[in-house]
Amino acid sequence: MERELDLVIVGGGPAGLTAYIYAARARLKTVLVERLSPGGQVLVTDWVENYPGFPEGISGAELMEKFSAHARTLGLEPILDEAVGLTVDGELRLVHLASGRILVAPTVIVATGASPKKLGVPGEAELTGKGVSYCATCDGPFFRDEVIAVVGGGNTAVQESLFLTRFVRKIYLIHRRDQLRATKILQERALDHPKIEFLWNTVVTEILGQEKVEGVRIKNVKTGEEEVLQVGGIFIFIGIKPQTEWLDGVLAVDEGGFIVTDSEMRTSLPGVFAAGDVRAKACRQIVTAAGDGATAAYMAEHYLAERRKT
Amino acid sequence: MAVCQVTDQNFEQEVLQSDIPVLVDFWAAWCGPCRAIAPVIEELAEEYQGKLKVCKLNVDENPVTPGKYGIRAIPTLIFFKNGQPVESITGAVAKSTIEAVISKVLGA
Numbered sequence: 261m262e263r264e265l266d267l268v269i270v271g272g273g274p275a276g277l278t279a280y281i282y283a284a285r286a287r288l289k290t291v292l293v294e295r296l297s298p299g300g301q302v303l304v305t306d307w308v309e310n311y312p313g314f315p316e317g318i319s320g321a322e323l324m325e326k327f328s329a330h331a332r333t334l335g336l337e338p339i340l341d342e343a344v345g346l347t348v349d350g351e352l353r354l355v356h357l358a359s360g361r362i363l364v365a366p367t368v369i370v371a372t373g374a375s376p377k378k379l380g381v382p383g384e385a386e387l388t389g390k391g392v393s394y395c396a397t398c399d400g401p402f403f404r405d406e407v408i409a410v411v412g413g414g415n416t417a418v419q420e421s422l423f424l425t426r427f428v429r430k431i432y433l434i435h436r437r438d439q440l441r442a443t444k445i446l447q448e449r450a451l452d453h454p455k456i457e458f459l460w461n462t463v464v465t466e467i468l469g470q471e472k473v474e475g476v477r478i479k480n481v482k483t484g485e486e487e488v489l490q491v492g493g494i495f496i497f498i499g500i501k502p503q504t505e506w507l508d509g510v511l512a513v514d515e516g517g518f519i520v521t522d523s524e525m526r527t528s529l530p531g532v533f534a535a536g537d538v539r540a541k542a543c544r545q546i547v548t549a550a551g552d553g554a555t556a557a558y559m560a561e562h563y564l565a566e567r568r569k570t
Numbered sequence: 571m572a573v574c575q576v577t578d579q580n581f582e583q584e585v586l587q588s589d590i591p592v593l594v595d596f597w598a599a600w601c602g603p604c605r606a607i608a609p610v611i612e613e614l615a616e617e618y619q620g621k622l623k624v625c626k627l628n629v630d631e632n633p634v635t636p637g638k639y640g641i642r643a644i645p646t647l648i649f650f651k652n653g654q655p656v657e658s659i660t661g662a663v664a665k666s667t668i669e670a671v672i673s674k675v676l677g678a
Contacts (some may be wrong), residue, residue: 295664296606303602321602342664358666389643389660
């Protein structure tokens with residue numbers, strides 16, 4: 261058991277790193293736990309062009325390096341470990357780590373983010389890393405001059421498809437609805453792109469192949485018609501699921517598993533705040549995650565000050 | 571022992587002919603999750619010194635070896651024992667997940 265911490269931040273994406281910056285400047289004794297090195301989901305984003313202050317855009321990895329560098333100037337030394345549980349001991353909150361270490365503080369900010377949702381079809385798990393991918397920047401270059409499928413219709417699916425056109429010969433963009441959800445500027449670019457063919461009202465029912473992906477079975481949801489597409493890869497961008505399993509029901513969550521907070525990032529458990537993609541909210545962006553992180557750190561500071569008065 | 575850098579040229583000698591099991595991290599500079607996992611790989615190289623050799627292979631500079639092992643995603647970690655691939659992990663995962671596989675590889 262380690263004592264005398266003010267705040268434990270779990271997660272080192274934009275929300276966690278921003279919370280660290282605010283907490284460190286408030287002179288809270290703070291530690292940040294991250295299972296990898298800081299950066300979060302943004303690390304897999306090829307190009308960020310909606311974060312203010314970068315009019316030409318910036319790569320996700322570079323932006324996160326700047327967030328980390330900023331936090332390091334304030335003393336950040338991330339604990340490379342995975343949080344596996346949150347428990348309560350009176351006024352104290354205990355964050356249990358995979359290594360067996362336990363971090364104890366009156367306040368905790370949960371900023372564990374989210375991870376890509378799986379399709380849940382036969383062949384997906386077996387062929388992950390063999391043509392099934394959830395990261396275009398990681399795996400795109402392995403599909404040079406091939407025909408591939410992308411599944412999804414939101415910002416990520418469309419943005420990553422546009423990125424993949426640099427490498428591949430052709431993309432089938434498979435979407436279960438008859439229009440995209442992605443922001444208009446991205447839609448315009450994708451709809452005009454000669455390498456992207458849209459398959460509307462269509463779902464993937466099976467991923468085919470033995471050693472590697474050789475095709476996907478698709479189904480038109482309007483007509484029920486089935487077809488096999490010959491593709492060498494399938495990139496899946498159908499949304500995210502929150503990384504909240506480790507909390508094991510300690511905090512109130514919504515039906516999707518996202519942590520419910522008030523507008524000040526307070527969760528159902530006093531002293532515990534949530535920030536970023538892990539939180540139930542409408543808009544999940546780097547800039548809103550950073551905003552959540554700042555608010556959570558500010559509220560943690562207030563919580564600690566109130567506690568000292570009593 | 572620091573992480574060793576392997577290439578298409580020395581893969582046979584450094585990995586396949588190694589006396590102890592080898593963990594090879596297939597990575598590239600443009601891969602964000604590869605950067606994220608790098609500090610974990612370095613920690614493992616220190617902690618398992620003498621028991622497990624930890625190497626990195628840049629897939630951009632060395633296309634032959636990734637092709638041979640069917641790499642279609644990075645980061646991919648492949649464990650080699652007596653010249654044979656015995657376990658693999660795709661994607662940036664937590665240190666504890668990698669350690670579980672290391673125990674299996676070293677224990678078997």
